Amino acid sequence: MCRAVTWRPRSAATRVTSAGECTKTRNEQRVIRNQTFPIRSPIRTIVVDRGYLSDPDELELIRGAGPALARLREQGLGLVIVSNQSGIGRGFLDEVDLERIHTRLAELLAKDGAALDGIYCCPHLPTDRCACRKPETALVTRAAAEHGFDPAESFVVGDKACDIELGRRVGATTILVRTGYGEEAAADPSVDADHIVADLPEAADLIAELVGARLAQAAASRGEP
DSSP states (O other): OEEEEEEOOEEEEEEEOTTSOEEEEEEOOEEEEOOOOSSSGGGGGTBOOOSSOOOGGGOOBOTTHHHHHHHHHHTTOOOEEEEEOHHHHTTSOOHHHHHHHHHHHHHHHHHTTOOOSEEEEEOOOGGGOOSSSTTSOHHHHHHHHHHTOOGGGSEEEESSHHHHHHHHHHTOEEEEESTTTHHHHHTOTTOOOSEEESSHHHHHHHHHHHHHHHHHHHHHHTTOO
16 A cells, blocks of 8 residues: 655756656656555555555565665665555554654664655545545645656566556556465556566665666767676
């Protein structure tokens, strides 16, 4: 139920446009990744599932998740979480509880040298039919506007069908992880992810490879060695 987004920070760098061109700009390559955060299922991309988590002391990162995010940061990529948090709408926790969980998540990631640029959550129930619950795209649109990245140049990483559908709707590269609900999603022929990997560390390696290939292709198109 959480997702993450990664993109190049605002520093002099090369941005790969959707057309594959390379231009010098302050915003470099961006990437959206499905994140996982604490509370209900989809959390498992980054944290161990504890159901509708309300106690930050119970928050635990999936093995290798922190270092994986740190590697992406080292490459200049940004990270944003986009999460469905219907536990709020169901009364299992409130926004203060969620903020405490976010704070604890930041502390755990910091131990591995990782950090998030933003967390965007939908507190509504599925029956509310809001515009922000995944796979609806309102939260990604908001994140893109606030952080200045193109969702179509991003990667969405997640363990559920709604994560992959979210990525499809915004034109991002989609990556399904087999942790959490990932095995079930991978067995569903209707879940058409661009890539399927074992876990977040493998997803991070794949993203690094794909970004490198994009930059190399863009340089080659300009006749650079």
